Amino acid sequence: MKPSMSRPMAAATLAGLLTLTACGGSGSGGDPDAPVSLRVAVWTANDDHLALFDEIADAYIAEHPRVEKITFDPLPFDGYTTALTTQIAGGNAPDLAWIFESSAPDFVSSGALVPLDEVLTGTEGYAFEDLLPATTELWREDDQLFAYPFSTSPFAVFANLDLLAEAGVPAPGEMTGAGEWTWDEVIGAASTVAGQTGASGMVIRDFDYTGWDYLATLWTGWDAQAWDESSQCGFDRPEMVGAMTFLHEAVFERGAMPGPGTSADFFAGEAAYTVTQISRASLLEEAGFAWDMVPLPAGPAGEYAVIGQAGLGVLRVGDHPEIAADFLAHFTAPENSARLAEYFPPPRESQLTAETLAQTNPLLSAEQLQDTVVAGIAGGVVKPSHLGQEQIAQTVRAQLDALWKPGADVPAVLGDVCASVQPLLDR
Structure with a gap:
């Protein structure tokens, strides 16, 4: 969902943070032989991720003597976009940056990023046409690609089979075979686990009663949307009311999910189920319990898939945008894309097969990869995003606080969400 907006208006959305309309990048001018460092x-901050990035960067440095250093600089996940835009506004912009899908409309439409089509199509062996259009849509404007979708990761359910067995609950495979892999059945099973074992039932990872956009992994099963393509708020519509009523009951009446102020780490064996992206599977490498990974449960509207995306873009205000764009072409070329696929599902059609992904994802079976990853990317919807996302997100979060308590009036709260957020969506 990316409503159109003129570039000047979109740039104004980031005014005070990016200040991109008032200044340009310093470029790669000056001494053409001067050493270059990229950030x-x-x-x-995962050591395995960073080690792989460094290996790819070292190969680039070996072929480009002028580039003496490439640093991957981890910023905290919480508050990442704010930290990034603060660096840009403060004159300390990185040369390249990962960008959340939620921030894509702002960055793409503001003029913050360097268009990539020319450098990517001009790189020998890049196979630009191999990029699936569905994966690049969010990162395009005016037929130009402004960020490479380096990770298109479907959300899935991971299940702790040991906890399920302890509680006498069927494994996901059994429920799927019986046609019972639905949200209602899963929340019922999660409630049983919580009651029988003392562990938590279902955890929607990264939600924590603040990251409300992660609830798209649930409400899409009701065919609900935060807002539609015409920027009309959807929180007060019957589909969303049904989904959020179900969630509220799961937490406060059925005890199937940890309530506000409590937490449970599935990967530490503290919960029966978690909804998270398949890239988290690496956390199970040394799990002390048996587990399974399956697609999201069906909702009243049927089966569905939700994906999260991350783009890699070159900042116009970086010190060396041309060299940074050339490095991006190297970093995302077919050979390196295949290596990155171990952690970040690729946007390349040729690599998006169960057989190819299995080579770098030994923890997952071909069936899991096909049913959850390949099918999820092909048919999934992206988490909510909109111009002015940061302010919208804070407004929705503040209004939803009234929902996270027993006895909340769900329709009234969701009506208040729309009353507060619609003026922001109209901008």
């Missing part, structure tokens, strides 16, 4: 802002 890439990322939100992962």
